[in-house]
Amino acid sequence: MERIEGATLEQELALQKARKRVIEAIGNNMDLYGITQSTGHLYGLLFFQNKPMTLDEMGHAMEMSKTSMSTAVRTLVDLKMVNKVWEKGSRKDLYEVELDWFQTFADFFSLKWRKASEINLHALRKSKSELQELSAKYAEDEAFLQQLQADQAKVDEAIRYYSWLNRLIEAFESEEIFKLVPKDLPSR
Structure with a gap:
């Protein structure tokens, strides 16, 4: 625990209890999004730091190996939830949390949705092409052609959805x- 100058032990313990509750909630919430609970706890730890931390400092605070810590930090950096920062005189990599949760949310879901959209659009477009080829090849088979047209309509609707998702x-x-759904003003 980071010592707070002038604070009593009772004050520090009360503050630590409040922080721990938030860190645990963040860890549980991150688990819902496919991020390990320990990586979520690391994000929570970094959230309450008033200065960037090294992997060694994080590992010590979280009681995790440097390898596990490195993997968790890399995940958070890739998701743009944590930033690598430079500090004069330090030869070790330092990391700090991205404090703009609105941007963190936007970045996280943009990355996840973009990947899913690209994979699914590729598959849909390939299948659409195959369905069109089958329609030309079996134009005389009315029953089969009806099924192909029904499938083409479903594929077209899915493509329409992913086009919307890309927008x-x-x-x-x-x-x-944020123009459509403004960020709330900071509470006082």
């Missing part, structure tokens, strides 16, 4: 989403 991702990436 939503672009709204997150360009921050246009």
Whole structure:
């Protein structure tokens, strides 16, 4: 626990209890999004730090190996939830949490949705092409052609959905989403 200058032990313990509750909630929440609970706990730890931390400092605080810590930090950096920072005089890599949770949310879901969209659109477009070839090849088979047309309609609707999803991702990436759904003003 980071010592707070001038604070009593009772004050520090009360603060640590409040922080721990938030860190545990963040860890549980991250687990819902496919991020390990320990990586979520690391994010929570970094959230309450008032300075960047090294992997060694994180490992000590979390009681995890440097390898596990490195994997967790890499995950958080890849998701743009943690930033690698430079500090004069330090030869070790330092990391700090991205404090803009609105941007963190936008980045996280943009990355996840973009990947899913690309994979699914590729498959849908390939299947659409195959269905069109089958329609030309079996144009005289009315029953089969009806099924192909029904499948083509479903594929077209799925493509329409992923096109919409790509526009939503672009709204997150360009921050246009915040014009439609403004960030709340900071509470006082």
